[in-house]
Amino acid sequence: MIGRLRSQTIETGKFLADWMEDRTGVVTQLEHFLYEPVPKRGAWLYTLGSATLFLITLQFLTGILLLFYYVPTTDHAWNSVYYIMNEAYFGQLIRGIHYWSANFLLAVIGLHMARTFFTGSYKAPREINWIVGVVLLLLVIGLAFTGYLLRWDQDGFWASVVGIKIGSYSPFIGPYVTHFLLGGDVVGPATLARFFAIHVWLLPAMIAPFIGIHLYLLRKHGEFGAEFEYTDRISKLHERQREEGYRQHEFEDDEEYDYDDELDDEGGTTHHRRDGE
């Protein structure tokens, strides 16, 4: 009985997998994706990138849940956040994860960048991936900045006032930046609406495709890791180059020898003997 159930389950599974494979090719893609060879020695270092991805995913999920309650108007913003923290089911957990994973995200991005920097992983052919990474960093900083105002509490409000003030010192574009962010002369309802739109729609919509490019380029060139992933191959290369150097040297020695020989031949004796041979 159990044996028959098991074989039936396996057959059904195989049938479903084949069916999906015929229609979409997803099984082959998944195999290709999962069995990609990746460097083994520094594997714990390379979890920083996936940790970043995980934390951004948490941001998206908890952000969507926060939107169930949050009201982006100056009258209700603070009250709705207060309601999330004190009344809503798991509100404290959802906002807590959104807040703490944002803090961890900045720290983990810093570590991920430092790892890439010190191992030289940004070098050819991975330059574009470094640039996409810097763009992602700037987008995350933008998200961190715009998220602070949405609470509409004293801290977030006055910190944003100061931040916008700093932006107004930009040479040439200062007034335009300020006007774009404020939507008026002072921080008010229009500013909250704009920061909400930027934080919830604009920057997430921009960050998603850049994450896609980042991952695509990672898979295209493979994880570089660090030079210690290539120690054996580098030493083999150096050994081969050294051997070739010796051979070159011997060859040059031979040539020198022949040259000397010919010089000696000016004397005549050996030359004639060789001719004779």
Added chain:
Amino acid sequence: MTDVQKDFAQGRAAPAKPKDEEVITEENVFDRPDETMGFFPGQVYKDGVVATLLLIACTVLSYAAPAPLAGPADTASVDYVPRPEWFFFFYEQMLMFFPGYALIAFGAVAIPTVFIVLLFALPWLDRAPVYSPVRRPFVTIVGVLVIFVVLMNMLLAVSRIINFPGQ
């Protein structure tokens, strides 16, 4: 371990080229690491451990240290001293070194812009095919200095906040 099992363990569907056949040159030396493993399960397991730890930390912290919420914004108050979040501490502290209206644009915008441009240009500023941090000391020292300055600025900001809570 047979060859097929070895290839599977290292994440290769097709058998790898025999190593003695491959001539390692300057061009292909970084094509493939010495030791590889399949992304699944090796790397996925490690990623999962880190993700789980982060999720546990976030969950615990959201009850142990709930996300802060100060009083409602009062646009009329003039003496409230705002604090940026900790990841902007170094930036805020840096502005302290550029006082007055003449210098603030320089400190607030010009220096960060130059820094970001340098960050974008980094792959073309350091192009030599040398990867180990020990073998490119200039880049390593610059990187360590940047991290040092950022951390020191953060410490300065924290000490300022502790010593002068009202400023």
